[in-house]
Amino acid sequence: xxxxxxxIDDLEIQRSLQRIMDAAGSLAPVLKNIGxxxxxxxxxxxxxxxxxxxxxxxDLNPLYALTKKGPRILTGQTRSLSQIIWQLxxxxxxxxxxxxxxxxxxxxxxDTVPKNAAALVFSMGGxxxxxxxxTIPRRQFLGINDEDRARIEEIIQDHFEETLAASGGSx
Numbered sequence: 001x002x003x004x005x006x007x008i009d010d011l012e013i014q015r016s017l018q019r020i021m022d023a024a025g026s027l028a029p030v031l032k033n034i035g036x037x038x039x040x041x042x043x044x045x046x047x048x049x050x051x052x053x054x055x056x057x058x059d060l061n062p063l064y065a066l067t068k069k070g071p072r073i074l075t076g077q078t079r080s081l082s083q084i085i086w087q088l089x090x091x092x093x094x095x096x097x098x099x100x101x102x103x104x105x106x107x108x109x110x111d112t113v114p115k116n117a118a119a120l121v122f123s124m125g126g127x128x129x130x131x132x133x134x135t136i137p138r139r140q141f142l143g144i145n146d147e148d149r150a151r152i153e154e155i156i157q158d159h160f161e162e163t164l165a166a167s168g169g170s171x
Contacts, residue, residue: 027092030159034152035086035094041148042084042096045141049073052143063125074106074139084141097142109138 049057049072057073059065070076089095097103105112112134114120119130144152 025163028088030156031088031092031094033155033159035088035096037151037155038094038096038144038148039084039086041151042141046072046075046084049139051140052145052148054145057139058137061124063127066125067123074141105136106139107142108140109136111135 045052051057060068060073068076083100084096084098086094086096112120113132119132120134121128121130122134123129
């Protein structure tokens with residue numbers, strides 16, 4: 001395999017790069033802003049009942065819709081997947097999601113099967129069902145779209161410009 005490499009050994013460039021790295025300091029403030037932005041964007045998806053790419057979530061099962069408590073899909077009166085949280089996952093990353101145990105199956109879709117019984121038993125629309133498997137449709141709420149990506153890039157750029165200006169460097 002043929003490879004090529006270039007090494008830039010320029011003191012002025014090295015100093016500029018070091019100023020940027022020094023100005024960045026802790027990334028916690030920029031990650032906090034990214035986490036807050038993306039959590040709010042995710043909450044908006046619940047309000048709009050759409051995935052990150054703007055596709056409408058699958059409608060509720062008509063029988064379930066008859067007795068569902070709560071105003072919208074994946075939002076009920078006593079619990080809600082729309083309780084979106086963020087947290088610093090490391091010094092260089094932020095995690096956004098829901099701490100509800102059933103969040104993953106709704107975000108990704110999939111089959112639910114009984115763990116310790118012969119069947120799943122549930123009521124819907126005044127009827128009781130006993131089944132071996134239920135398929136939960138994918139109603140993705142987590143993810144980043146092009147608009148999110150652009151806004152996150154702006155947040156990062158703003159952070160570096162502000163910290164660099166505060167450290168006496170140029171923009």
